[in-house]
Amino acid sequence: MAVGRGQVVALAVGGAVLVAAPPALSSFVLTLLTQAILFSILAMSLDVLLGYLGLSSLGHAAYWGIGAYSVGILTTRYDQGFWLTLVVGVLLSAAVAAVFGLLALRATSVYFLMITLALGMVVWGLALRWVSLTQGDNGISSVPKPRLGLPWTPADGLSYYYFALAGFLLAWAALALVVRSPFGKTLVGIRESETRMRTLGYHVWLHKYVGFVIAGAAAGFGGVLWAYYNGIVSPSDLELATSVEALLMVALGGRGTLVGAVLGAGIIVALKNLVSVYTHRWLLILGAVYIGTIVYAPEGIVGTIRQWRAKGEPS
Amino acid sequence: MPGVLTADFWIIQVFNGISYGALLFLLAGGLSLIFGMMRIVNMTHGSYYLLGGYVALSVIWRTQQFWLALIVGALAIALVGIAEWNAFLKRLSGQELGQVLTTMGFALIFQDLALVIWGGDPYTIPIPPALSGSWQVGTLYFPVYRVFIVGVAAFIGLVLYLVVERTRLGAKIRATVDDPEMARGVGINVYRISMGVFALGAVLAALSGVVAGGFVGVYPGGDFEILPYAFVVVIVGGMGSLKGALIGSLMVGLLDNFGKALFPELSYFTLFAPMAAILAVRPTGLFGRA
Numbered sequence: 363m364a365v366g367r368g369q370v371v372a373l374a375v376g377g378a379v380l381v382a383a384p385p386a387l388s389s390f391v392l393t394l395l396t397q398a399i400l401f402s403i404l405a406m407s408l409d410v411l412l413g414y415l416g417l418s419s420l421g422h423a424a425y426w427g428i429g430a431y432s433v434g435i436l437t438t439r440y441d442q443g444f445w446l447t448l449v450v451g452v453l454l455s456a457a458v459a460a461v462f463g464l465l466a467l468r469a470t471s472v473y474f475l476m477i478t479l480a481l482g483m484v485v486w487g488l489a490l491r492w493v494s495l496t497q498g499d500n501g502i503s504s505v506p507k508p509r510l511g512l513p514w515t516p517a518d519g520l521s522y523y524y525f526a527l528a529g530f531l532l533a534w535a536a537l538a539l540v541v542r543s544p545f546g547k548t549l550v551g552i553r554e555s556e557t558r559m560r561t562l563g564y565h566v567w568l569h570k571y572v573g574f575v576i577a578g579a580a581a582g583f584g585g586v587l588w589a590y591y592n593g594i595v596s597p598s599d600l601e602l603a604t605s606v607e608a609l610l611m612v613a614l615g616g617r618g619t620l621v622g623a624v625l626g627a628g629i630i631v632a633l634k635n636l637v638s639v640y641t642h643r644w645l646l647i648l649g650a651v652y653i654g655t656i657v658y659a660p661e662g663i664v665g666t667i668r669q670w671r672a673k674g675e676p677s
Numbered sequence: 678m679p680g681v682l683t684a685d686f687w688i689i690q691v692f693n694g695i696s697y698g699a700l701l702f703l704l705a706g707g708l709s710l711i712f713g714m715m716r717i718v719n720m721t722h723g724s725y726y727l728l729g730g731y732v733a734l735s736v737i738w739r740t741q742q743f744w745l746a747l748i749v750g751a752l753a754i755a756l757v758g759i760a761e762w763n764a765f766l767k768r769l770s771g772q773e774l775g776q777v778l779t780t781m782g783f784a785l786i787f788q789d790l791a792l793v794i795w796g797g798d799p800y801t802i803p804i805p806p807a808l809s810g811s812w813q814v815g816t817l818y819f820p821v822y823r824v825f826i827v828g829v830a831a832f833i834g835l836v837l838y839l840v841v842e843r844t845r846l847g848a849k850i851r852a853t854v855d856d857p858e859m860a861r862g863v864g865i866n867v868y869r870i871s872m873g874v875f876a877l878g879a880v881l882a883a884l885s886g887v888v889a890g891g892f893v894g895v896y897p898g899g900d901f902e903i904l905p906y907a908f909v910v911v912i913v914g915g916m917g918s919l920k921g922a923l924i925g926s927l928m929v930g931l932l933d934n935f936g937k938a939l940f941p942e943l944s945y946f947t948l949f950a951p952m953a954a955i956l957a958v959r960p961t962g963l964f965g966r967a
Contacts, residue, residue, distance in 0.1 A: 418774045420718075465953060469960040472716045472773050476912050477960065480952050483905050487945020494942065602905065606720070606781045613778055645789035652782025653765065656775045 384523050394635050396523045396591060398628040399530040403584030405611040405623035406537050410577040412609065413618030414541055415570060416553035419466075420475050421482020422608050425455040425578040427489060427600025429585025434502035434595035435495065444508035444590075451586035452579050458485070459578020463571050482605055489597045501596025508590045522591060529587045533580055538620055540576060549573050550618075614655045616664025625663055685817055690934050696823035698930025699830035703885035704903065705910035706837060706922045707878025713854045713917015713965075714874050717766060718773060720780040722882050723904035724787035729754045729883025730895035731795050734802055743805045750887045751880045758879025762872055788900060797897050802890030826888055833881070837919055850874060854917050906933070906948075913952050915965020924963060 380399075384392055404426050411417045432451035436442040462481045469477050489496050496502065507517045508525070516525035540546050548569050551559045560566050589595050598604065607630065615626025633651065637644040659666050708722050733750035737743060761783055769775040808825050811818040841847040852860040853870045861867045886895070893899075910929050914921025929948065936947035955963065 412774070418777065420777065465957050468957070472712070472718060472916075473960055475718055475773055475777065476908065476916075477953075477956050479905075479908060480912055480949060480956065483909075484946060484949040484953060487949050488943070491945050492942050603901065606777065609774065610778055610781075613774060643789060643793075645785045645792075649782040649785030649789065652778045652785065654782075656769070656779045656782075657765070660772075660775060 380527060384520060389519055390635075392519050392523055394632055396519070396526050397635070398631040399526055399624075400584060400588050400591060401608075401611065401631055402624040402627040403530055403533045403587070404581055404608050405615070405627040406533060406620050407577045407580035407584065408608045409612045409617065409620060409623040410537065410541065410549075410573055410580070412612050413616075413623070414546060414549040414553060415573050417470075417570070417574075418475050418609065419577075420479035420602070420605050420609070421462075421485075422478070422577070422581055423600045423602075423604035424462075424482040424485040425459055425581035426585035426588065426604070426608075427485060427595075427597075428455040428458055429582035430589035430592075430595045430599050431489060431496060431502070431585075432582075433586050433589035434505050437506055438502055438504065444510050447508075448583075448586050452582045455582025455585065456575055456579035459575045462578070463574035467567065467570050467574060479602065479605075482600070482602065486597060486600050486602070489600060496595075496597075499597060501594050501598075503594045505589055505593050505595060526587055526591060529583070533583060534620060534624075537576075537580060541620065545569070545572070610652055610655065613662055614651070614659070616662030616666075619664045622662050622664035686938075688817060690938055691931065692819060692823070694931035694934035695927060696826050696930070697934060698927040699827045700885055700889055701906055701910050701930055702830045702834060702923055702926035703881050703888065705907040705914075705926055706834065706919060707874075707881035708907050709911045709914060709916055709918065709922040710850075710854075710874050711878040712911055714850070714857075715766075715770060715871055716773070716916075717769075717776050717875075718780070719878070720777060720904065721761065721783045721787065722878070722907055723900035723902075724784045724791075725754045725758060725879045725882035726886035726889070726903055727791060727895065727900035728757065728787060729886030730802065730890040730899070731791055731886075732883075733887040733890060734795070734800055734895055737803060743803070746802070747884065747887050751883045754883035754886075755876045755880045759872060759876050762875040766875070767868065767871070784900065788897070791900075792897055795895075799894050799896035800890070801892075801894045802887065804891040808891075820892075822891055826892075829884075829888060833884075834919070834923060841919060909948065909952050912962055913955055915959075915962030918962070918964035921962055921964030 380395070384395065387395070404422070407425075408419065408422045411419050411422070429451035432454055433447045436447045436450060462478075466474060466477045466481060490498055492498075507515055507522070509515065514521075516522040541549070548559065548564055551562075551564070552566055552569055556566050585599070588599070611626035611630050612623050613626070614629060615624065616622025630651075634644065634648065637647050641647075655662075661669065704722070704726055708719060711717055711719055711722075729750040732753045733746035736746035736749045740746070761780075765779050765783075766776065769779060804822055808822045811820050812824070813819075839847075841850055849860070849865045849870055852863070852865060853867050853874075857867050860870075886899075889895075889899075889903075906929060910922060910925040912925075913928060914923070914925030928951075932948050932951060933944070936944040940947055959965075
């Protein structure tokens with residue numbers, strides 16, 4: 363898939379706005395932006411599974427939560443700095459994904475959904491009930507700002523925004539490399555037809571497994587940044603509703619494109635925050651967005667735009 | 678933890694586990710049939726449970742009739758289920774992602790509507806005098822209401838079993854579960870059967886919600902609290918299998934009770950980890966077919 367000139371321009375403009383605009387923005391909008399780019403990391407990581415491998419996971423928030431809890435526990439109990447929490451958070455979520463992947467990839471379609479749901483609940487159950495480690499329902503509060511070992515600490519909203527933006531760009535670049543590599547193309551091939559790829563001599567299971575672990579590790583990376591941003595880590599970070607919301611982000615934006623995942627995450631974060639300002643009935647509206655996405659844009663926003671374009675062009 | 682090793686502790690915990698398992702069987706039996714037949718991951722199932730309890734509560738407030746409330750609650754939710762299935766779900770067969778997101782959307786909407794209509798306070802459904810109190814056996818007390826739940830679940834389980842295994846309608850249902858395309862080919866109205874089973878699942882969920890209202894209460898958030906349990910039962914037992922739902926329910930009920938009593942810190946883990954272990958060996962559950 364070649365990158366069109368229009369896309370390059372759009373990305374450049376988008377990037378320039380993300381870098382230049384924030385100092386002029388209100389703290390409310392800045393909050394929105396920071397949350398949007400952090401949840402984009404979760405959505406992009408899930409998109410590796412959902413979009414590129416065609417596997418709907420109902421437990422992806424678990425890895426995000428493992429990254430977040432790594433930060434919560436290591437900073438408040440052991441007074442660790444940023445880099446160690448980052449390494450532990452990413453490695454731990456990758457390790458858990460490596461174990462869960464062994465179980466989950468034995469199944470396909472609706473069974474894969476159920477198994478990932480169940481595995482997600484295992485982690486959620488530990489977070490909720492292992493009170494001596496996780497403080498249960500209350501969560502771990504007063505997570506400090508990241509200590510980088512540098513003269514600079516992203517302590518206030520604006521500097522944390524830039525810090526998160528750097529993390530987001532890093533995650534995007536890494537995942538874009540993955541999905542554009544021959545490995546990524548193989549994942550798409552597996553999504554389209556496992557049998558064909560197996561016949562061609564590809565090790566289908568291994569590709570799925572590596573994709574699963576990469577997705578878990580990337581989600582864990584996002585969770586680390588989220589914990590430092592939010593200042594509190596709680597079971598709601600990895601509950602079922604968060605996993606489903608991540609699915610919605612990807613489905614709404616458009617599966618199989620990282621831009622779509624970012625777009626979906628941005629829209630959902632903006633919607634949740636803006637609607638809850640104006641009405642208490644935001645769950646009602648969020649529910650309608652879930653249903654409306656499936657009814658009106660089953661291929662997501664990016665997918666729908668592509669369909670329009672395809673219709674416009676003479677074939 | 679007083680008296681962990683006494684026989685009384687074990688008897689009471691087993692009894693509590695079985696009665697909770699009976700409640701779960703009511704809830705998950707229908708979910709399992711829906712899974713088995715339509716492969717729908719129904720996130721709204723917990724909402725049916727909660728709404729059933731709330732509707733029954735409103736009926737009781739007006740009429741003081743427990744049994745009437747049970748029936749009205751179940752029928753009202755059957756209508757909700759039929760409407761949801763007809764308007765959206767029947768078009769989404771085979772699209773797991775679409776089903777998950779649509780039913781999740783309904784679950785959120787129902788959660789919010791329930792909050793608007795019934796408010797945020799927890800309620801308990803008043804149980805009829807005949808079902809309150811306890812039976813005393815030696816030094817042990819068994820609440821009549823919990824025995825009643827076991828009885829209801831056993832009765833409904835038996836009726837379901839007889840209908841599915843012994844009647845013409847049941848044969849059609851089994852045929853639709855096994856191979857919808859062939860079933861359609863031999864003249865079975867798969868749409869009507871599917872809608873009927875979906876409504877049945879909603880009715881059972883609502884019944885379990887009313888019954889549960891008598892001992893755990895009806896409160897906001899109850900829907901998403903019970904949903905994972907129903908999923909675990911179905912996953913462990915295997916989708917579409919009544920026998921699996923029965924065994925899964927008892928297992929989950931007992932594991933939950935003993936987990937909470939013996940290892941409170943790991944109580945969810947003791948529930949979900951055995952399930953993961955079973956899945957590792959049998960990805961389709963104990964009695965499920967791929």
